Amino acid sequence: MDFLFTVLIYASCYLEIPLRGWLCGMPHPPGGDRTPCTGKGRSTVLIAGVLCVVVYVAIIHPYSVPSLGSVVARPQYEALRQAGGSAGGGGRGVYTDCLNTDTLLLTPTKPAHHAENDSVVDPTRRTSRPIPLLATNLDYDTEGFLGRLLDGWANASARHKLVVAGGCDPSMLKAVEYVRSQFPDVAVFREREALGCAPGWNRALDYMLYHEDVEWCLLFNTDVYVPPGALDTLAEEVWAEYDQDPQFCRGFFNVTAGPDAVVFAFTRHGLQALGRFDENIYPAYYEDQEMDLRHNRSLECTSPPRRFVAATLHHGRLGSAEYKSGTSVLRDHWRQEGKRQPRDSQLRKWERDLSNRLDRGFVSSRLYVSAKWGCDAEQERCLFAHPFNNPQHPLSYWRLDWARRECILRQERRVRACRYTLEEPAGSPFPYPEALVEDRGRRRTGLRGFWG
Numbered sequence: 001m002d003f004l005f006t007v008l009i010y011a012s013c014y015l016e017i018p019l020r021g022w023l024c025g026m027p028h029p030p031g032g033d034r035t036p037c038t039g040k041g042r043s044t045v046l047i048a049g050v051l052c053v054v055v056y057v058a059i060i061h062p063y064s065v066p067s068l069g070s071v072v073a074r075p076q077y078e079a080l081r082q083a084g085g086s087a088g089g090g091g092r093g094v095y096t097d098c099l100n101t102d103t104l105l106l107t108p109t110k111p112a113h114h115a116e117n118d119s120v121v122d123p124t125r126r127t128s129r130p131i132p133l134l135a136t137n138l139d140y141d142t143e144g145f146l147g148r149l150l151d152g153w154a155n156a157s158a159r160h161k162l163v164v165a166g167g168c169d170p171s172m173l174k175a176v177e178y179v180r181s182q183f184p185d186v187a188v189f190r191e192r193e194a195l196g197c198a199p200g201w202n203r204a205l206d207y208m209l210y211h212e213d214v215e216w217c218l219l220f221n222t223d224v225y226v227p228p229g230a231l232d233t234l235a236e237e238v239w240a241e242y243d244q245d246p247q248f249c250r251g252f253f254n255v256t257a258g259p260d261a262v263v264f265a266f267t268r269h270g271l272q273a274l275g276r277f278d279e280n281i282y283p284a285y286y287e288d289q290e291m292d293l294r295h296n297r298s299l300e301c302t303s304p305p306r307r308f309v310a311a312t313l314h315h316g317r318l319g320s321a322e323y324k325s326g327t328s329v330l331r332d333h334w335r336q337e338g339k340r341q342p343r344d345s346q347l348r349k350w351e352r353d354l355s356n357r358l359d360r361g362f363v364s365s366r367l368y369v370s371a372k373w374g375c376d377a378e379q380e381r382c383l384f385a386h387p388f389n390n391p392q393h394p395l396s397y398w399r400l401d402w403a404r405r406e407c408i409l410r411q412e413r414r415v416r417a418c419r420y421t422l423e424e425p426a427g428s429p430f431p432y433p434e435a436l437v438e439d440r441g442r443r444r445t446g447l448r449g450f451w452g
Contacts, residue, residue: 098168099192106180106188112158130157131235133208133217137164137200139283141175143317145223150183152226157235159213161186164203167194196283196361202276208268216242216267223316224255224263230311237310238265249273249301250291253308258315261288265308273300275396278372280420282408283357286365293373293382294395360408364418370435371425377435389426399423 112130134153138146146163153161163186165176179186189203201219208214216238218231234253241248249270252260274294281287295301369375374384387393399422407418430436 098173099190102192104190106176106190108161108187109184112161112185128157128232128236129239130159131218131231131238132158132214133160133162133204133211134158134220134231135160135162135164135204135207135217136220136222137166137195137197137204138172138175138222139165139167139194139196139200140169141171141222143223144175146175147178147182149220149222149224149226150179150186152224152228152231153186154183155228156226156231158231160207160211162189162204162207163187164189164191164195164200166191166196166200168192169194194283196279197285198277198281198287199279201287202279205266205271205276208266209271214268216265218263218265221258221262221315224258225314225318227311227313230313233311234308237308241306241308242267245303245306247301247303248306249298249303250295251306251308254312256312256314259288260305262315263313264288264305270301273298273395275394275398278398279400280368280398280404281361281365282405283361285362286369289379290369290372293369297385298395357408360416360418363416364404364408367417367436368420370432371420371430374425374431375435376432379435381432383431384425388423390423 134156136146136149150161150163161183163176163179165172165188176188176190179188189207191203195203204217204219208217218238238251241251246269249267251265253263253265255262274291277287278290281290292305295305366379370377370379370382372384372387373382374389375382385391387395387397401420401422404418404420
């Protein structure tokens, strides 16, 4: 499509030259008589030039933006170094008018706490090497979990602290204001559109890549509770592993009521070896499993993910041993609020659209990961050694399918799964065709139906 548009724009702009010659006195045909450039000729030339610009801005330019790929050093991340710019990504919803630029980095107003300076202030305090980067990602904060997490960060020794905040959900906007007023040592990366899990984590990994003093980072779900002193204790354990194992890529922690992926360590070496999270997995679910599949196949991350046990963190509400994902908590919030007070139609529409988007994303991501790695329906056996069974693809390979993203964002309840259209697995037959069958009542969609 973009090739066709490009041909049209170039044709229209090049045709302006003979048109200008015909109207404004250039020889046409060669050797012909020159005619003076009349007012009508000037107006027509001006109109043709304006049309070129309009066609380019309205049609060509939106299609000329490169897709986000698996390249670790994305040039568009340079937007983080200055206010404004464009870093792409995100889900479109009702609340998308709270930011007058695509991206914005709100830098800290005071430096993060460094343990190396403690001995000067308080010689009795135990010193340790600081955590290079603490980061979290949120699109909403209906439970106020972000403030609780940042309280846990407050006394930890860290060089950088980052909150990635996408979209314009009212609870998220309130959380950002709270961070700016109460935690001046925390940087906030704002993006106009809701990011989802994998894109939000990628913004934090990009931040690590572009700061040379960040050897590794800790990435948190916002609903993780950090007991006092836990992070400094865990930092010593992570630093010990980092110093002794050059193959150390990722690590996990003891967490009550939650899976490993609610908080984890990711090293610079791991990022360069495994790449960034696959943003086709959207808005949440399966991005951690897909990264595990890469890790298990890597020749540069030969050490399995390390388990750090020096301290235990908690996921979800305090006092509850039951695991609930952030999306389940969000839906609980909607139900409770619906009983307390009526909501305006715009908010109800936003809630309904997000719920449908989460359902479509869950099903679509499962099918996508199975197809990418040749997995069975339970994803317990995955037979491909390379993405899409293509030996030319590195483990970090992915290309963002914008059409599929738009399908997930589309406000249609009847669409259960969205197709990935950029590539099919090489070779045949597919090892587990039943993994790509989605039951839709009386209709069942198989491999060819899923891939289109």
